[in-house]
Amino acid sequence: MLPLELDRLSFSVGSTPIIEDISVRIEAGPRTIILGPNGAGKSVLMRLCHGLLQPTAGRIVWHGLRNGDPRRHQAMVFQRPVMLRRSALANVVYGLALAGKSRRASELRAMDVLEVVGLAQHAGRPARVLSGGEQQRLALARAWALGPDVLFLDEPTANLDPASTQDIENIIQAIHASGTKIIMTTHNLGQARRLGDEVLFINKGLLMEQAPIERFFREPASAEAGAFIKGELPWH
Amino acid sequence: MTSLWEAFAAAWALIAGFDATLAQIVGLSLQVSLSAVLIATCFGLPLGAAIAVERFAGRQALIVLLNALMGLPPVVVGLLVYLLLSRAGPLGSLGILFTPTAMVIAQTLLIVPIIAALSRQTLEDAWREYDEQLRSLGARRLNAAMTLIWDTRFSLLTILLAGFGRAAAEVGAVMIVGGNIDGVTRVMTTTIALETSKGDLPLALGLGIVLIGLVLLLNTAAALLRELAQRRYG
Numbered sequence: 001m002l003p004l005e006l007d008r009l010s011f012s013v014g015s016t017p018i019i020e021d022i023s024v025r026i027e028a029g030p031r032t033i034i035l036g037p038n039g040a041g042k043s044v045l046m047r048l049c050h051g052l053l054q055p056t057a058g059r060i061v062w063h064g065l066r067n068g069d070p071r072r073h074q075a076m077v078f079q080r081p082v083m084l085r086r087s088a089l090a091n092v093v094y095g096l097a098l099a100g101k102s103r104r105a106s107e108l109r110a111m112d113v114l115e116v117v118g119l120a121q122h123a124g125r126p127a128r129v130l131s132g133g134e135q136q137r138l139a140l141a142r143a144w145a146l147g148p149d150v151l152f153l154d155e156p157t158a159n160l161d162p163a164s165t166q167d168i169e170n171i172i173q174a175i176h177a178s179g180t181k182i183i184m185t186t187h188n189l190g191q192a193r194r195l196g197d198e199v200l201f202i203n204k205g206l207l208m209e210q211a212p213i214e215r216f217f218r219e220p221a222s223a224e225a226g227a228f229i230k231g232e233l234p235w236h
Numbered sequence: 237m238t239s240l241w242e243a244f245a246a247a248w249a250l251i252a253g254f255d256a257t258l259a260q261i262v263g264l265s266l267q268v269s270l271s272a273v274l275i276a277t278c279f280g281l282p283l284g285a286a287i288a289v290e291r292f293a294g295r296q297a298l299i300v301l302l303n304a305l306m307g308l309p310p311v312v313v314g315l316l317v318y319l320l321l322s323r324a325g326p327l328g329s330l331g332i333l334f335t336p337t338a339m340v341i342a343q344t345l346l347i348v349p350i351i352a353a354l355s356r357q358t359l360e361d362a363w364r365e366y367d368e369q370l371r372s373l374g375a376r377r378l379n380a381a382m383t384l385i386w387d388t389r390f391s392l393l394t395i396l397l398a399g400f401g402r403a404a405a406e407v408g409a410v411m412i413v414g415g416n417i418d419g420v421t422r423v424m425t426t427t428i429a430l431e432t433s434k435g436d437l438p439l440a441l442g443l444g445i446v447l448i449g450l451v452l453l454l455n456t457a458a459a460l461l462r463e464l465a466q467r468r469y470g
């Protein structure tokens with residue numbers, strides 16, 4: 001359903017602007033990383049794109065959407081996954097059932113994705129007793145099972161140890177390889193380099209630049225981006 | 237002091253001997269209060285869930301009203317139901333005043349606000365956690381409400397018990413609409429009130445012990461179940 005076009009998108013809470021007048025076009029293919037300091041509006045921007053928040057001004061246009069509800073073709077993984085009080089398998093089946101899949105088909109599909117994320121042996125365990133890393137893998141499985149065209153990821157490894165982070169990054173790569181567009185935020189610039197193809201740099205609700213990842217790190221267009229890269233990588 | 241001990245001993249004899257009068261009274265109490273909890277749940281839970289996940293004008297006022305109604309005096313509920321069901325009242329033709337049915341109606345009215353208000357709070361807290369995730373997965377309001385009810389089922393059970401405790405312990409409403417008729421509408425609390433005023437302390441005390449024991453038993457069971465669920469489901 002891509003490309004995704006944001007047309008003069010704004011979002012404010014009361015009189016406080018969070019996102020200001022962002023216009024950008026996000027194409028199918030390259031993995032898009034949204035970077036910016038804390039409070040820049042990264043998460044809000046993703047929630048607007050995903051339809052969890054309604055813009056106060058501007059439009060979100062999915063140019064390639066041929067039929068129906070854009071929500072049916074996208075999924076999102078949150079920083080802290082919310083697991084339902086039921087088994088790991090049932091958590092994945094839940095999303096598929098909401099998408100209208102039959103019980104049998106849902107269970108087969110759910111087992112497949114659990115296998116891919118390495119949780120098949122935990123399928124019957126209650127999701128909430130899994131470790132943080134396992135829960136995030138389960139969240140990825142639940143999103144991936146829906147076969148989305150676009151997957152939004154909001155700081156998916158923020159609370160995880162290095163080994164779990166590695167697992168999550170591998171799964172994100174596999175989802176990308178399967179043809180799903182990846183749009184994610186991260187605080188970890190190493191991760192941005194490993195997983196990203198292009199960067200959207202946001203500062204104080206404004207889009208400062210959209211650039212290929214290599215160029216962004218080599219010669220950031222704005223002073224803010226330069227300071228951000230320096231600040232996050234103080235040894236440079 | 238001696239009379240207290242004598243009363244205790246006599247009460248214990250009644251309980252241990254499965255006294256028929258005692259059993260009949262306890263049975264009716266359970267039947268009336270459990271029916272009231274069941275019916276009140278059918279109204280209160282959906283009401284609480286709807287208020288938890290919907291946003292509409294007057295919502296805050298409704299929450300305040302429900303919270304206030306939790307403290308409804310049983311005698312006032314009894315009086316209202318009495319007026320509705322009495323011969324001259326709008327539902328007088330049903331002829332159910334002074335029957336267990338009238339008592340169920342009164343207790344149901346008494347605990348619907350309790351179940352609705354407390355389940356609203358529980359479900360809304362859960363909704364805050366689940367909201368974005370469920371909407372992201374494409375859940376509509378009704379799906380979301382059902383999911384929340386299922387996921388908080390053990391907390392909700394405690395709320396139903398609170399409702400049962402209130403129903404089983406109140407005396408004012410069942411006294412007025414039931415009439416405390418021997419063998420027909422006499423329940424534990426009304427009997428305790430009556431027998432105490434007559435001076436038959438053993439029966440009153442025996443019923444008191446059973447009443448407290450029942451409530452304690454149910455709450456222990458619920459606490460254990462919750463503990464178990466917490467460990468099992470996280």
